[in-house]
Amino acid sequence: MLITEDLLHYVWKFRLFNRMGLRTTDGEEIEVFSAGMAHTDGGPDFQNARIRIGETTWAGNVELHVSSADWNRHGHQTDGAYGSVILHVVYKDDQPVIMPDGRKVPTLELYNRIPDELYQxxxxxxxSNQAFIPCEATLKTVDDITMRNWLTRVLVERLEKKSTAVIEALAVNRGDWEETFYRLLAANFGFKVNALPFEMMAKSLPQIILAKHKNYPLQIEALIFGQAGFLEDDFVDEYPRKLKEEYNFLRKKHKLTPVEKHLWKFLRMRPQNFPTIRLAQFAALVINSNHLFSKILEVKDVAQLRDLFANAKVHPYWDTHFRFDVESKSSPKNMGASAVDILLLNTVAVTLFTYGKHLQKQYYISRALALLEYLPGEKNNITDDFVTFGVKSTTAFDSQALLELKNSYCNYKKCLQCAVGNKVLKLS
Structure with a gap:
């Protein structure tokens, strides 16, 4: 048998070994009352185990290795953290473990005690080399309750990972949630291609400056396009000329330095996604909802939250333009439903979750999860393949959880740390 330490952890944690006539390698009788709590940081593998060895019941830590010799190979003999180990659990006992004080660590050997069926x-x-995920052949045997509970768990793990970036940004912004949300929203407005210049523009134009001009839409548009570097040219059309005139005044007033225009990418993009259109939509949202994050915290209904973004009206100039001074066929330029949903998914849900977690307010965490359950699921190769194997993906809650499951568990074959993998092991 090819035994791994992960398998030993799994077998010990769930006591899936033959427990009849357990004895140490020195012949003392063993009874396991509690396997202890798995410990992933430095130190012994399981803490607070409760085990009877001979006539004495011990409470302490348990260390696991494939072979007894691993104790010394891993340097535990000189590490004081392992002085409280009450039992050494190994697959094969090939070397006695002696502590510096001369005490021999009691050892339990699991060789021939792990069921062959479990090992197989x-x-x-x-x-085995599966094309998509390790358990694809048996995934349909997993019940809906197990799958749903585990997807909820991995979705929360995904949101917790993403919340790290929000907390870091919050620290940079000295605890200002409005400014933090404003910058994160701007970065996501650029999607992947123009995320960096959008973020740079937002950093160069603090939200507090925009708030001072909340009653003057043209000035907000001028500040955003000007800081993005798009008002340096000489224009023919009246609208960009007015923007430039406003910006030249405001730039001096607020001592602003614009972003370099060349950073923005237009190449191989649909005109609807040109940075000029995204900036116009961003300006419309700022105009429509000053102190946007505060409004998001107040809006309880998910449909109203979506309307907050969808109802932001872009300046009429853009109905017939994709660039300044270049007229085009008339077409609506307000944010489409898919663009709104992406922003709600990547910015609003993540920030709401982080806000609730940071302030220990479950209400906002629940709102973030409810938002993901409301939004439609993303379509990609991963979600499509899961659907093929019987796992639904109808909401963003589903698709985000499946992405985390695939990328953080399946790709690394962490089947023993996965509730789905555990279920498959027991059902197969």
């Missing part, structure tokens, strides 16, 4: 299931998951 594990070997199939970890070492």
């Amino acid at each position: 299931r594990y070997h199939y998951l970890i070492f």
Whole structure:
């Protein structure tokens, strides 16, 4: 058998070994009352185990290795953290473990105690070459409750990872949630291609400056386009000429330095996604909802939250333009439903979750999850493949959880740390 330490952890945690006639390698009788709590940081693998060895019941830590010799190979003999180990659990005992004080650590050998069927299931998951995920052949045997509970867990893990960037940004902005949300929103407005210049523009134009001009839409548009570097040219059309005139005054007033225009990318993009259109939409949203994050915290209905973005009206000039001074066929330029949903997914849901977690307010965490359940699921190769194997993906809650499951668990074959993998091992 090819035994891994992960498998030993799994077998010990769930006590899936033959427990009849357990004895240490020195012949003392063993009874396991509690396997302890798995410990992933430095130190012994399981803490607070409760085990009877001989006539004495011990409470302490348990260390696991494939072979006893790993104790010394890993340097535990000189590490004081392992002085409280009450039992050494190994697959194969090939070397006694002696502590510096001369005490021999009691050892339990699991050789020939792990069921062959369990090992075969594990070997199939970890070492077979499946095209998509390790458990694809047996995934349909997993019940809906197990799948749903686990997807909820991994979705929260995904949001917690994303919240790290929000907290870092919050620290940079000295605890200002409005400014933090404004900058994160701007970066996501640029999507992947123009995320960096959008973020740079927002950093160069603090939200507090825009708030001072909340009653003057033209000035807000001038500030945004000007700071983006698009008002340096000489224009023919009246609208950009007015923007430039306003911006030249405001630039001096607020001592602003614009972003370099060349940073923005137009190449191989649909005109509807040109940075000029995205900037116009961003300006419309700022005009429509000053102190946007405060409004998001107040709006309880998810449909109203979506309307907050969808109802932001872009300046009429852009109905017939994709660039300044270049007229085009008339077409609406307000944000489409898919663009709104992407912003709600990547910015609003993540920030709401982080806000609730940071302030320990479950209400906002629940609102973030409810928003993801409301939004339609993303379509990509990963979600499509999961659907093929019987896992639904109808909402953003589903698709985001499936992405995390695939990228953080399946790709690394962490089947023993996955509730779905655990279920497959028991059902197969």
